Amino acid sequence: MNSMYSPQLLDHFQNPRNAGDLPDSDAVAELDNPVCGDVIRLGLKLRDGHIADVGFKAKGCVPSMACGSALTELVRGKTVEEASKIHSDDIIVIVGSLPQASSHAAQLAIDVLHAALAKLESTERLYPPRQNSHLR
Numbered sequence: 001m002n003s004m005y006s007p008q009l010l011d012h013f014q015n016p017r018n019a020g021d022l023p024d025s026d027a028v029a030e031l032d033n034p035v036c037g038d039v040i041r042l043g044l045k046l047r048d049g050h051i052a053d054v055g056f057k058a059k060g061c062v063p064s065m066a067c068g069s070a071l072t073e074l075v076r077g078k079t080v081e082e083a084s085k086i087h088s089d090d091i092i093v094i095v096g097s098l099p100q101a102s103s104h105a106a107q108l109a110i111d112v113l114h115a116a117l118a119k120l121e122s123t124e125r126l127y128p129p130r131q132n133s134h135l136r
């Protein structure tokens with residue numbers, strides 16, 4: 001498998017960043033991918049409008065686990081709005097390159113990110129009532 005993947009991708013696979021479930025996530029999402037049975041679970045912790053902590057668990061093919069790890073590096077410290085703009089190309093930059101046959105891995109990571117962000121946005125703490133919204 002070594003020749004198929006970039007050194008960066010293999011590094012993320014072998015040394016996943018932010019691996020494991022967060023004990024006190026504000027939002028958790030889990031998605032699977034029928035292409036090869038990959039599963040990524042992503043937990044986000046929000047503090048002061050920024051994603052203060054992130055954790056992931058993944059099983060499946062090598063690229064899926066590497067893309068899950070790369071995703072956590074991308075979202076940490078970002079605002080929800082910034083995180084919502086992360087693109088699968090951003091993940092591919094971090095893992096160096098992704099074989100065309102493995103593009104589903106970056107897409108799965110983006111999909112689980114959006115699912116987790118949607119859960120965050122449904123929490124009231126993100127959008128506290130605006131005191132002046134009824135005033136002109």
Ligand SMILES: [Zn+2]
Nearest residue numbers: 036038061064
């Ligand atoms: Zn896969």
